[in-house]
Amino acid sequence: MDIIQLGKLKDQLKCSTIAHKNCEHMLVRMVEGRNEAWHREDVARARAHELEFYVEDLEEHNTTLHEEVHRLSNLLDPNHEPQADAMDPGVVIADDDELEEEEDPEELVMVDESDNEGGNVSRMDTDHEV
Numbered sequence: 001m002d003i004i005q006l007g008k009l010k011d012q013l014k015c016s017t018i019a020h021k022n023c024e025h026m027l028v029r030m031v032e033g034r035n036e037a038w039h040r041e042d043v044a045r046a047r048a049h050e051l052e053f054y055v056e057d058l059e060e061h062n063t064t065l066h067e068e069v070h071r072l073s074n075l076l077d078p079n080h081e082p083q084a085d086a087m088d089p090g091v092v093i094a095d096d097d098e099l100e101e102e103e104d105p106e107e108l109v110m111v112d113e114s115d116n117e118g119g120n121v122s123r124m125d126t127d128h129e130v
Helices: 003-076 083-088
Strands: 091-093 100-102
Touching: none
Parallel strands: none
Antiparallel strands: 091 100
16 A cells, blocks of 8 residues: 555545544434423423313312302392292192182292393303303
């Protein structure tokens, strides 16, 4: 082998070594970037999971508050009788097929004529779902 060929081989080896080191550095940076992305994904998933439980707790608390508002509103309404809503209006069919109305003064509920719905004196929604 002559000196020129030996110099070319040394230059090729040097270039290959530099290229190998550059590839190693690039590979290390890519692996570090991938690991950082995985870490950020894990943190985001944990936060999303935590927020799901937080939302469930808030929904339960909201439902409790909603029921409490209705209970307090009903306590403030002097004419509110929860049994009257489920009771028969007092119509009885007589033996001779005539209708008789029975009115008990304690069962009469005053209806606010200005209310559009007629029976919702407290003006509270009754079927709100969370």
